Amino acid sequence: MTGDASRRAPGGRAASAPLMGKATEPTIFEYSAPGRRAWSLRTTGLPEWSAEELVPAAHLRAEPLALPEVAERDLVGHFTRLSHRQYSVDLGAYPLGSCTMKYNPKVCDEAASLAAFRDVHPATPPVGAQGWLQVLVELEEALCEITGMAAATLQPAAGAAGELTGLLLMRAWHELAGERRTRVVVPESAHGTNPASVTLGGYTPVTVGTDARGLVDRAALAAVLGPDVAGIVLTNPNTLGLFEEEILEIAQMVHDVGGLLYYDGANLNPILGVVRPGDMGFDIVHLNLHKTFATPHGGGGPGAGPVAVSQRLVDLLPGPRPVRVGDGYGFATPPRSIGRIHSFHGNALVLLRAWCYIKLNGGEGLRRVAQVSVLNANWLHEKLRGAYDFPFDRPVMHECVVSAASLKRETGVRALDVAKRLLEEGFHAPTVYFPLVVEESLMIEPTETESPETVAALAEALVSIAAEARAHAAAGEHQPAHDAPRTTPVGRLDETRAARKLVATFDARERPAD
Numbered sequence: 365m366t367g368d369a370s371r372r373a374p375g376g377r378a379a380s381a382p383l384m385g386k387a388t389e390p391t392i393f394e395y396s397a398p399g400r401r402a403w404s405l406r407t408t409g410l411p412e413w414s415a416e417e418l419v420p421a422a423h424l425r426a427e428p429l430a431l432p433e434v435a436e437r438d439l440v441g442h443f444t445r446l447s448h449r450q451y452s453v454d455l456g457a458y459p460l461g462s463c464t465m466k467y468n469p470k471v472c473d474e475a476a477s478l479a480a481f482r483d484v485h486p487a488t489p490p491v492g493a494q495g496w497l498q499v500l501v502e503l504e505e506a507l508c509e510i511t512g513m514a515a516a517t518l519q520p521a522a523g524a525a526g527e528l529t530g531l532l533l534m535r536a537w538h539e540l541a542g543e544r545r546t547r548v549v550v551p552e553s554a555h556g557t558n559p560a561s562v563t564l565g566g567y568t569p570v571t572v573g574t575d576a577r578g579l580v581d582r583a584a585l586a587a588v589l590g591p592d593v594a595g596i597v598l599t600n601p602n603t604l605g606l607f608e609e610e611i612l613e614i615a616q617m618v619h620d621v622g623g624l625l626y627y628d629g630a631n632l633n634p635i636l637g638v639v640r641p642g643d644m645g646f647d648i649v650h651l652n653l654h655k656t657f658a659t660p661h662g663g664g665g666p667g668a669g670p671v672a673v674s675q676r677l678v679d680l681l682p683g684p685r686p687v688r689v690g691d692g693y694g695f696a697t698p699p700r701s702i703g704r705i706h707s708f709h710g711n712a713l714v715l716l717r718a719w720c721y722i723k724l725n726g727g728e729g730l731r732r733v734a735q736v737s738v739l740n741a742n743w744l745h746e747k748l749r750g751a752y753d754f755p756f757d758r759p760v761m762h763e764c765v766v767s768a769a770s771l772k773r774e775t776g777v778r779a780l781d782v783a784k785r786l787l788e789e790g791f792h793a794p795t796v797y798f799p800l801v802v803e804e805s806l807m808i809e810p811t812e813t814e815s816p817e818t819v820a821a822l823a824e825a826l827v828s829i830a831a832e833a834r835a836h837a838a839a840g841e842h843q844p845a846h847d848a849p850r851t852t853p854v855g856r857l858d859e860t861r862a863a864r865k866l867v868a869t870f871d872a873r874e875r876p877a878d
């Protein structure tokens with residue numbers, strides 16, 4: 365395929381378009397022209413084989429694959445322009461609550477791009493991969509020290525994959541004891557993946573409510589606990605950014621009915637080096653390396669969601685696991701392993717970045733991460749007093765949840781409008797309408813990597829958006845926030861259209877004329 369080069373000369377349109385303006389960037393196919401190439405290795409002097417010589421005829425395509433043919437200059441220009449239309453953690457603050465969009469240190473990327481790590485095939489026998497295995501074993505040991513658990517699997521590729529792994533471990537544990545339990549308790553403030561993972565794990569989720577303090581309602585918990593409860597999935601601090609103070613009592617209640625405690629440790633920021641899930645009585649915990657341990661989130665992946673367990677669950681962990689063998693390293697599969705969760709060793713280059721981050725910070729550095737993330741969130745929270753409602757007016761952990769309910773009543777400007785208006789101020793939006801237990805919620809997580817000046821500017825922007833809305837309402841004027849964002853490459857999107865009218869392929873000929 366050659367693309368429709370006659371309609372749009374390569375680079376022509378884009379060359380006249382501003383770097384970050386509203387102009388549409390053509391697809392890579394629209395830059396294509398027959399025979400255009402970036403670079404080639406034709407000068408190596410090695411013999412060249414044709415496809416026919418290398419692949420049996422029966423396996424060859426009848427028609428060549430429809431790939432774009434572009435010059436390197438146009439290729440680099442295209443992707444660079446696209447990258448300029450994005451907001452990212454490298455550009456500025458990204459206070460997307462629950463997602464911990466902290467800055468990712470470049471030195472960790474540097475380590476992951478070293479050929480000695482990058483170019484090792486995952487099937488290399490242990491003798492040829494001792495350095496890699498050392499990294500994986502040391503990462504597991506560090507995560508166990510941080511969480512207070514006995515052993516961990518590094519295989520799960522994300523937080524949700526870790527949750528499923530944890531639920532499968534819970535299931536295997538009860539089955540070994542000859543028990544068939546059917547329900548798992550999930551607080552109503554839980555992350556959406558929690559009830560989904562419980563269901564995928566073959567259990568029925570049972571919801572318990574939140575009390576007036578924003579914590580698990582213990583009376584409601586007592587009412588649902590029984591011999592058919594396999595366990596509870598809990599986040600501490602919970603998704604309201606609040607620390608479950610009665611966690612030891614909750615652990616006792618669940619253990620008393622023979623259930624296990626699962627800790628959703630996606631966001632470990634505020635407790636790093638301060639308290640440990642293992643010491644709180646948890647049996648299973650997953651961590652999101654792509655949140656707490658500063659590895660890239662990617663476009664939905666690759667991430668890494670290691671799962672750490674207490675001593676009594678170690679024999680069930682997925683395998684094979686990298687382990688110490690004498691003075692070196694090898695693999696071992698636990699005797700009652702639930703099996704593989706991922707091919708090879710998980711997303712190894714993400715694991716390497718997290719190992720690097722932990723080594724760089726050390727124990728003291730990680731505790732400082734926790735302290736500064738909590739300080740930044742509380743400082744920001746206090747600055748928003750008066751502009752937004754405080755559904756739970758208590759000190760928060762690494763993120764704060766405020767509500768735009770009064771603002772909406774007074775001005776018609778909703779949490780969604782505030783989020784869109786914030787984009788115009790040069791910040792990424794916070795999480796909105798989650799947790800579900802708070803009306804018009806804005807969940808804001810500044811993270812520890814932002815300077816006091818940046819957190820102050822973010823607070824100032826949020827306060828001035830509320831003030832602007834109130835001023836316009838008082839004057840009976842149209843609300844600018846309703847039209848936001850007006851300065852981004854793409855304006856206000858129809859939030860449901862992509863789901864209702866899924867278009868999975870693109871044909872340049874169908875692009876509307878503009």
Ligand SMILES: *Cc1c(COP(=O)(O)O)cnc(C)c1O
Nearest residue numbers: 462522523524555557628630667
């Ligand atoms: C992000 C998050 C998850 C899910 O993690 P993924 O890597 O996106 O699958 C689960 N629980 C909580 C509390 C989270 O913040």
